[in-house]
Amino acid sequence: MEKVEITDPKAIRALAHAARLEVISELYSTQMSRTATELAVQTGLTPSAMSYHLRALQKWGIVVPAETAGDARERRWRAAGTDVTINSGGSLANPEFAVLDLELDAFRRRAKAYAKSKSESIRSRSRSSEEPTPGIDAAPNPSSVVLASNLLYLTVEQRQELNGRIFELLHDYELEDPRRIPDKAERMATLWSMIPDDRLRPS
DSSP states (O other): OOOEEEOOHHHHHHHOSHHHHHHHHHHHHHOOOEEHHHHHHHHTOOHHHHHHHHHHHHHTTSEEEEOOOSOOSSOEEEESSSOEEEOOTTOSSSTHHHHHHHHHHHHHHHHHHHHHHHHHHHHHHHHHTOOOOTTOOSSOOTTSSOOOOOOOOOOHHHHHHHHHHHHHHHHHTSOSSTTOOOTTOOOOOOOOOOOOOOTTOOO
């Protein structure tokens, strides 16, 4: 398979939905097939609603039907490529910014869900007076959630180089076989962005 590049404004608008972005993230990052029911559980939708979104993504060549093994009563879906990128051609007024909002909202949901689960775990242990499990701290691992921001001055060539190096680094950590997860490995969501910031240009 190869990279999928989305350039059609209508296709970009089709992505501007939280559940669809969740599906794209799941299928492209794992490179494994999923059923509408499996994806519905992850996004909180009904299987019929998820089937509708999957057909919409299929229309724009973002997902495709996958081979079905075993029980063939429900269709399986997979990513149409190894990576997906959005290229709006540099237009300022475009749906790409709606997609950006949804990606940031997804990041916030993951962070809040992680914080909530950790708080509930700590409260549960406190109520039951359980001793902390060896090797597991009551407080979250400081490296569990990482958020960093930098301001750089880059030429067009440097932007392309940096973007390429970031993705090469991320690919180094991708599983060769998504079905074989290393022991003690925890699923982590990453978010990389590079946005021009010309609010304070040097005089």
